[in-house]
Amino acid sequence: MTENNFGLKKIEISVSEAEKRTGRNAMNMQETYTAYLIETRSVEHTDGQSVLTDSLWRRYSEFELLRNYLLVYYPHVVVPPLPEKRAEFVWHKLSADNMDPDFVERRRIGLENFLLRVASHPILCRDKIFYLFLTQEGNWKETVNETGFQLKADSRLKALNATFRVKNPDKRFTELKHYSDELQSVISHLLRVRARVADRLYGVYKVHGNYGRVFSEWSAIEKEMGDGLQSAGHHMDVYASSIDDILEDEEHYADQLKEYLFYAEALRAVCRKHELMQYDLEMAAQDLASKKQQCEELATGTVRTFSLKGMTTKLFGQETPEQREARIKVLEEQINEGEQQLKSKNLEGREFVKNAWADIERFKEQKNHDLKEALISYAVMQISMCKKVGFGFGEDTVYSKL
């Protein structure tokens, strides 16, 4: 990708709006989807003022296309994940419907977060396709597809094969793979239980709300106790409705954890690339070694290893010295080529490991910072909830009035 000074200018990106649209899909059928408005502002160094430079609409599938492109062209980078495609870890109140306004709102925030992460990544921010994503509305999809990145992508089957058969992967990547498995497993578990806890808490609060109406109706037949019952009933209504905001805030916390759940997959992608390259290297080295051996055997006339050619020669007669010379020559050429390839593969491999590891270190620091902040924000949420709700019960007027 050509260098541009895009990454050097200070920019602000926001996904400011979401809109329901209807259109026709690839099979010319009507469909409803959500489009998101992306606004880019550049900040002038001198006065700090920001100017709107670009604004366009994109849908979720275009974000996916961008990310898949980045995955292929930057396999050594831990590519930031997208917000979830479908609502998962829901508790009963949230609908799993992609059109639900709360879901759309949280997705808008997630998409903005994704763009900001890419824009602040030292390598990814310089990518031209990313720049065009932010600036070129029409034709962007064609431009991406023209890069032919889908063809360059490694086949899943090849990658799986490599994972099983690689003999000497870098130990750090093996450890990283285990770590990412553990991270995914523990965050999934946490999110599942959190959803159940939220569901139960919702139940507790809402059932209290049932007191409201009953107290109110009871107060009609009471003289002295009437006022007290009314105000107690009112308090119960307030208490019951307070849970909605509390759980909405918690949903944002869950989203922060989800991001790192999906980051685990990004980490595994880098590990897989390493395994693939390493396996490729091992195969190339093995191939070279066997060719060298064949050459040696032909040259010295000793047959140490079984080969079909050797057998047929034995059965159907020895080959002529000229034939043998020709074969040695071919092998020597292949060996030369092979050695060149092995050298460059080795170099590539080492470059990859170096670059990947640098990005992984950067990622680790980011993760530690972000997760700690998220966990602390959870505590802050609990504190504000306790204050707000506890205060309601403490209001001396309510229950002592009874």
Add this chain to the structure above:
Amino acid sequence: MDMNSFSPMMPTSPLSMINQVKFEDEPDLKDLFITVDEPESHVTTIETFITYRIITKTSRGEFDSSEFEVRRRYQDFLWLKGKLEEAHPTLIIPPLPEKFIVKGMVERFNDDFIETRRKALHKFLNRIADHPTLTFNEDFKVFLTAQAWELSSHKKQGPGLLSRMGQTVRAVALSMRGVKSRPEEFMEMNNFIEVFSQKINLIDKISQRIYKEEREYSDEMKEYGPIHILWSASEEDLVDTLKGIASCIDKCCKATEKRMSGLSEALLPVVHEYVLYSEMLMGVMKRRDQIQAELDSKVEALTNKKADTDLLTEEIGKLEDKVECANNALKADWERWRHNMQNDIKSAFTDMAEENIHYYEQCLATWESFLASQTDLHMEEPSEDKPESH
């Protein structure tokens, strides 16, 4: 004991209380103390049943002794209630806990059921002891003091089963009539009872449901905390934070358990007792109506000159007295009951509110202390990598 000393503090033993000097201007000083405890299982060839130990301490002259200990089973309580209703048809007799719990009972006698019943029986006897009229009832005295065989023989006296059944049939027929000529104040009372009964039943259901939801919430929380510990095993830099959060969640979980036990101790039994009271009240209303109906039918007979007018007039005179007594008794007891109900309900809900306050205060303190520990160690560094998002 020094006759002139008067301890302002609550004495711990009932015995010491009854030895205090009784002052003339304190007519409400308690002189009858009853406890119900020590449930014991008895197995015979025919049946299994539970008896409860009842200890009575009293300074009253009419009691032969100052301390009594007897064992009674639920049947005996039922008998007592029946006798009290018979003797005082328009007084509000305290309710007994239910005979059976309908749903969810695998074993008739599981520990929770026995304990709940024991507390309710204790309440039942103490309410009778506190009642200005019922406390002097003879059958009540026998119940508290008689040995098992004495009680059996005492029970055999009085109208037999068949005559009691006959009475019930007549009573139902009569009570229909009584409703039509009910005086205004009793119409109001009846209306109150109907609405109150409906509302208290709903409150009972809601309170039970809240307990159930809190139990399920607490169970989930027990799983939630430890996951953070599990996570800390793979995150070197986040160990303190994660362990801290796990500890906060556990503490909040314990606070929830405490709140639940407060609910089950203070609120649920009180609300349930008043559910039973509301049924009791409807019974009282019926009996009052019955007595009225007896009078009305005699008056009607007189108007229609159906039988000997002199005899009828005499009977009517007696019945008019009976009706007046019954109505007055009910009126007085009604005021007393209303007053007690308001205090009990207010007390129960205030307790619930206090439990909640404590709960939130505890959770707040837990999280604030965690936050303080984190921000003390945490050095604020602006990170280039963290993007601004809104």
